[in-house]
Amino acid sequence: MRNEVRRNLFTRRRIWIYLLALIPALIILTHVIFDRNQPSGPALEIDTQVLAGIVQLYYFRLGIFFACMAIFTWLFRGEMVERTLHYQFLVPVRREVLVVGKFLAGAVVAIALFETAVLACFGLMYSRFGSAGKSYVFDGPGFGQLGSYLLVTALACLGYGAVFLALSLLFKNPIIPGVVIMGWEAIAPIFPAWAQLLSVTFYLKHLCPVSLPITGPLAIFTIVAEPVPAFVAVLGLVSLTIAILVLSCFLIHRMEITYTAE
Amino acid sequence: MTPDTSQIVFEGVSKFYGEVLGVNKVSFSLHPGITSLVGPNGSGKTTLMNLLTGLIRPSQGAIYVLGLTPQQPIEFFRQVGYCTQFDSFPPGTNGYDFIYRPLRLHGFGHGQAAKLANEALERAGMAQVARRKVAGYSKGMRQRIRLAQAIAHHPSVLVLDEPLNGLDPMARAESIALFEAIAKQGMHVIISSHILEEVDRISDRVVLMSSGYVVAEGQIKEVRREVRDHPMQILVRCSNAARLAAAAFELDHVVEAKILDDGHGVLVRTRDAEQFYLLLNKIVSGGLVEVDAVAPADDDVNSIYQYLIGSDGGPA
Numbered sequence: 001m002r003n004e005v006r007r008n009l010f011t012r013r014r015i016w017i018y019l020l021a022l023i024p025a026l027i028i029l030t031h032v033i034f035d036r037n038q039p040s041g042p043a044l045e046i047d048t049q050v051l052a053g054i055v056q057l058y059y060f061r062l063g064i065f066f067a068c069m070a071i072f073t074w075l076f077r078g079e080m081v082e083r084t085l086h087y088q089f090l091v092p093v094r095r096e097v098l099v100v101g102k103f104l105a106g107a108v109v110a111i112a113l114f115e116t117a118v119l120a121c122f123g124l125m126y127s128r129f130g131s132a133g134k135s136y137v138f139d140g141p142g143f144g145q146l147g148s149y150l151l152v153t154a155l156a157c158l159g160y161g162a163v164f165l166a167l168s169l170l171f172k173n174p175i176i177p178g179v180v181i182m183g184w185e186a187i188a189p190i191f192p193a194w195a196q197l198l199s200v201t202f203y204l205k206h207l208c209p210v211s212l213p214i215t216g217p218l219a220i221f222t223i224v225a226e227p228v229p230a231f232v233a234v235l236g237l238v239s240l241t242i243a244i245l246v247l248s249c250f251l252i253h254r255m256e257i258t259y260t261a262e
Numbered sequence: 263m264t265p266d267t268s269q270i271v272f273e274g275v276s277k278f279y280g281e282v283l284g285v286n287k288v289s290f291s292l293h294p295g296i297t298s299l300v301g302p303n304g305s306g307k308t309t310l311m312n313l314l315t316g317l318i319r320p321s322q323g324a325i326y327v328l329g330l331t332p333q334q335p336i337e338f339f340r341q342v343g344y345c346t347q348f349d350s351f352p353p354g355t356n357g358y359d360f361i362y363r364p365l366r367l368h369g370f371g372h373g374q375a376a377k378l379a380n381e382a383l384e385r386a387g388m389a390q391v392a393r394r395k396v397a398g399y400s401k402g403m404r405q406r407i408r409l410a411q412a413i414a415h416h417p418s419v420l421v422l423d424e425p426l427n428g429l430d431p432m433a434r435a436e437s438i439a440l441f442e443a444i445a446k447q448g449m450h451v452i453i454s455s456h457i458l459e460e461v462d463r464i465s466d467r468v469v470l471m472s473s474g475y476v477v478a479e480g481q482i483k484e485v486r487r488e489v490r491d492h493p494m495q496i497l498v499r500c501s502n503a504a505r506l507a508a509a510a511f512e513l514d515h516v517v518e519a520k521i522l523d524d525g526h527g528v529l530v531r532t533r534d535a536e537q538f539y540l541l542l543n544k545i546v547s548g549g550l551v552e553v554d555a556v557a558p559a560d561d562d563v564n565s566i567y568q569y570l571i572g573s574d575g576g577p578a
Contacts, residue, residue, distance in 0.1 A: 083350035086317055091367040092339040257317040258279070259348065 017067045021117035024054045024063075028121055032128040044129055044136060048145075051125050052210035055118065055149055060156055060204055061185070064114055068160035069178045071110050073168040075102040076255070086257045096249040103165055103245060110157035118153050122146050141209070148209040155207070155237050159200035162244040169251040197236065206233035267329035269293055270314065270419065270450055275323035277309055283474040284309035288323070290469065290479050292452065296445045298461040299454040300563055301471035302571060307454040308347060310471070311421050314452070315344045327419055340368065343417035345408050347424050351396045357383065358392040361411045368415050378414050385440060386410035387433070401428035409437065419450040426457055438464050458564040468563055472571045486561035492569040493517045493531040495559035496538060501552040503528050509545055513537065529559060 079085035088098055126133035126142065136142045163181060167174040188199035196202040206228055228236075270292040277284035285306040299307040312318045313325055316332025325331065330338045351360060361382055365375035383389040386406045391399070396407060405428045412420060422441070426434050442464060445451045455461050461468065462482065469479040478485045486494070500506055507519040507528050515534040522529060532538045535558070545551050559565075 082353065083348045084352050086344075086346055086348065087352065087364065089317055090315065090339055090342075090344055091364050092336045092369070093367055094335055256319060257312060 014070070017070055017113065020063045020067050021113045022120070024058055025117055025120040025124060028054075028124040032124050035128060044126075044132060047125050047129075048210060049212065051121060052208065052212055054121060055152070056205070056208055056212060059114065059118065059153065060201055061182075063117075064110070064153065064156045065160055065182060065185070067113065068106075068110055068157060069164050069174070072103070072106045072161045072164035073174045073178070075106050075165060075168065076252075077168045077172075077174065080257075080259065083259045089257060095252040095255075099165070099245065099248050099252050103161060103248070106161050106165070107158055110161060111154050114153050114157060115150055118149050119146075122149065145209040148207060151234075152204050152207045155234065156200065156204055158241050159203070159237050162241040162248070163200065166244050166248045166251065169248055169255060198240070200237065200240070203233045203237035203240070206230065266291070266326070269326075270328070270452075271324075271326040272310075272314075273324045273326075275313060275320045275325055277306075277313060277318065278321045284318075285313070285471075285474045285476075288476050290476060292450060292467070294445070294448050294450050295466035296441060296451045296453065296464055297467045297469060298465040298563070299452065299469050299471060300458065300461055300567060301477075304473075305471040305571075306474040307471055308423055309474075310469075311344070311346075311423050311452065311454065315342055315421055317344075340415065341418045342421065343412035343415065343419070344421045345412035345423065345425055347427070349401070349404055349408075351404070354395065354397075356393050356395050357388055357399070357407045357410075360396060360407060361414050364411065365414055370415075378416075382410040382414035385413065387436060402430060402433055405429055406433065406437075409440075413440075413444070417449070420444060420452070422451070422453045424454055424456070426455060426460065434460070458562075458567060462563040465563070468566070470566065470570055477570045478566065482563060482566065483558075483561050485566055486558070492560075493533045494535040494538075494561070495565075496530045496532065496535060496556065497527060497559040498530065498542065498556050499527040499554040501526070501554075502550065506542075506545060506551050509541065509550075510538070513541060526554075 076085065079088065089095070122142075122145075126137055129136070133142075137146070164174065164178065167177045167181070171177050185199055185201050188196050188202060207230055272288045272290055275288045276286050288306075288310065299310060301307050309318070313320055314327060316335070316338065327338065328341055330341065332338050355363075358379060362375055362379040365378050366372070368375075370378060380389065380392075383392045386409050388403065388406050388410055391403065396404060399407065405425065409422070409425055412422070420441075425437060425441075429437060438460060441451050441453065445466070453461070453465070465482065467480060468482050468485060470477045470485070498506060503521045503525055507521055507530075510516045510519040510528065510530050510532075513532070515537055516530060516532045518529075518531040520529045521527070530538060539556075542553065542556065546553050560569075
């Protein structure tokens, strides 16, 4: 796990993932610098909505999605490309343990990165309101919202991570299947409820603390047609993640070292 | 039937990559000692090694290594070490960590893993440069560090895919001495190599491959005896070469008897080496010729390779 964390976190090739995670925070920082000490009240409510939009529309649909695609597809595919995977297959460790170990390593990287990013966004967003912001966070609903965002971010990393890990074991080039998954996640809300159970964002939407007042076509990304309790959504996403990991454990046994074919 | 726990057994093993043949209907058993896989590029040597070590699965057949299969990874990979031909390493690693980390995955504690890693580095002659990044090693050093990693956990079966590539003559000699020492301990050492002279010198057994088929396997002398299409060449150093040549020509099974350029010997090609030796005994005991030395001239891997596979790489 330590090797994987090092490979995925501390490398120049991964700079774009850091940017994916931190760009919203940088934008909010700019906003803070230029709009500091504005009166609270409506501005605070507006910023709360903006933050919800950043998390639900940017992080869930783009940031975490593409970062997990990069991190988790590279766990096995990267070793095939670098011709080092055989070292992992030649140790007395069951391949399922390898899958779980690599998944956890990828999850540590993704969660650490995006939890930090969400925390930074949250902190920066309310910092410009001074005592009003502090009061909103510690005496108001802010702290609970932060907890929800952190939970949802972690679950998003786990869910997408499992999906992309499985895709990397199924396909030599998981980019196109990844795009298909992105499309599926976008249009899943128009499908019956039983089909939506296979969508990561279906569960995430139920856990978001702030609903977005979006109308028109974009509402498909945020509207929850049939709300379920939070614990059911958490359980559902965890179950989906575990089911996909079990599939990955099955797929790893079919994997062969054929570097010349890669 | 319980698989033999002292042998490596291939039972009707075939491997197809789509429509491309890797190996076809390979069946043999290997006893402890040094076995060489010999064949031209694309003959299936690496495929056979990858099958043996579980990196690929057979399309048909079964493989047992000391009674184990790769589906029992915990027991299997404790017994097997594989030095592949792939000259690639985890990015950013140094020589010591390259050996130490897999040892931890083998279940060794920190102290034991460190001891084994240092031991392997010493055996491979890499102790002085162990803390340098592998990316800075020469080709020969990278070959030796991979070898060190393969032997570090003291496997019972050592599989080496072209282990002498890139090594200077001294390193090559040291590596060969290492293989021989390991084989003497009762281990299996399986080597693929193009350097036929060295294969000949160190191997107890040879497996000749061509186009995915095992053309011949066994001890080198046994394999040579089976190659009946090519008469045995026997070199006799003696005093009265012309007399010996004349006597040899009278035998039906002698195809050729050529007097050497220096006049002190005869190169005989015969289809029946045993009968020729009987004749030689008769001639020597009759005092007609004084023999200084007798030796087969073509029971080496190079000759067998040429006869069975040929210089163009296809079956002869």
